[in-house]
Amino acid sequence: MNLKDLTGTKYPIIQGGMANIATGDFAAAVSNAGGLGLVASGGMNAEALREQIRICKSKTDKPFGVNLMLMNPDVDNIAQMLIEEKVQFITTGAGNPGKYMKGWKEMGAKVFPVVASVALAKVMVRAGADAVIAEGGESGGHVGDMTTMTLLPQVVAAVDVPVIAAGGIASGEQMAAAMLLGACGAQVGTCLLVSEECPIHENYKQALIKAKDNATTVTGRSQGAPVRILKNEMAREYLKLEAAGADRDQLEQITLGGLRRAVVDGDILRGSVMAGQVCGQLTAIRPVATILDELYVNAKHSLSCASSIDI
Secondary structure, three states, rough: HHHHHHHHOOEEEEOOOOOOOOOOHHHHHHHOOOOOOEEEOOOOOOOHHHHHHHHHHHHHOEEEEEEEEEOOEEEEEEEEHHOOOOOOOEEOOOOOOOHHHHHHHHHEEEEEEEOHHHHHHHHHHHHHOOOOEEEOOOOOOOOOOHHHHHHHHHHHHOOOOOEEEEEOOOOOHHHHHHHHHHOOEEEHHHHOEEOOOOOOOOHHHHHHHHOOOOOOOEEEEOEEEEEEEEEOOOHHHHHHHOOOOOOOOHHHHHHHHHHHHHHHHHOOOOOOOOOOOHHHHHHOEEOOHHHHHHHHHHHHHHHHHHOOOOO
């Protein structure tokens, strides 16, 4: 099954649920451009998220969804609110959505949990997932250990639902590679950060445009909460303290409010500038419709050429 058949979108592409970035306005822009826009729940309670969902509804008549981080302190209220608002697509991360699944499915939603291992993928399918998003550690923000190229085919082989690829995808060629490995479509985030419609600070966008291939690092491995961000003053200080054995409280003091500093204030030195390893491929700020169309057209071209490759 192609992801387009599951979502009813023009392209088999989902926008990543990026906390403090994926607003109702941005999700609507992605949906209007042919992808599946997602409103992110990170940093919001149920009523704040409801407001963003309604903004999205007011600005698009195309399919869209919500990304629910299950670590959210208001998760129970959010899960119920998604039913009240009849959200048709729900992606989840950082936990098991099993206890909410019955209510969501009865309301008619399709649920796509993000997974970083085969074991978690199997658990999600048993819980009732309609598809799973296999996300490799190349992605920005919270990451797992496996790469997309190793994780994706193993998840595809292990479950009987469609698998969406995420992590390390910013070109049609990379999307085509994911499809050849068994994905039904792709979830992308970093390449959309440099869209005209993305609500992050201009400094953040320019930092991504200037980034090289080795511009990211992963903080928080010692705490069991690895996060991929651009290397900057804050990241270097964090990694130095982490290597010295600093405790969670010491490390949290460095990152507290870091994402907001980057997204809203444009502080690219002390902010948490989340980005995937594909940041080195980004060269210009363009309309989201252009980015999605190029991904799709180039993926189709790459797949059509694949049969002519001789090995």
